[in-house]
Amino acid sequence: AQSVAQPEDQVNVAEGNPLTVKCTYSVSGNPYLFWYVQYPNRGLQFLLKYITGDNLVKGSYGFEAEFNKSQTSFHLKKPSALVSDSALYFCAVRDMGSNYQLIWGAGTKLIIKP
């Protein structure tokens, strides 16, 4: 069965330190992978996606993600965290059985402490 796992419910990072939010997936075929961010009382905003090509993908707000096919991972990273990065982060992968549907991880709450 196709699935997405975000193994950490919460990640705590000091401001200025690098951050990583983990995502692993299980799909058949070549995955399309996405990261979204949700600020309090708001909808989700698209951050970045991996479709094909370079394994390091750059996105909005200084975030990047590394696709690792052998480890079936797509971890979100940022070199220097800001307090304003505190939010809920979701990883998603396209459902290969459908043209439109995404399979979503449960979300990881990122807390950046001053």
Add this chain to the structure above:
Amino acid sequence: DVKVTQSSRYLVKRTGEKVFLECVQDMDHENMFWYRQDPGLGLRLIYFSYDVKMKEKGDIPEGYSVSREKKERFSLILESASTNQTSMYLCASTTPGQGSNQPQHFGDGTRLSIL
């Protein structure tokens, strides 16, 4: 920028009521989606639509129906609201794109409480 507008940010209804949640997008997107979001469960797809008057069930369609009479508007209907439908409801839209690699654009959500 794509704008997806949900008619209400907060809504309080009573058990047994028929509830309508409205969503409008301004980018002529073919695909629209309704999700519910509950803590620890991520997003679960209720219904989606890939064209006017077309709809497909998602993972949790029970107790819900949808309507898409115009391309820009996608409505979610709770036929007889129950307390277990208290949740955050999110609407999204997207174009099919090439191999469906286009991101979904979300509204700000409707936090629905059923008393």
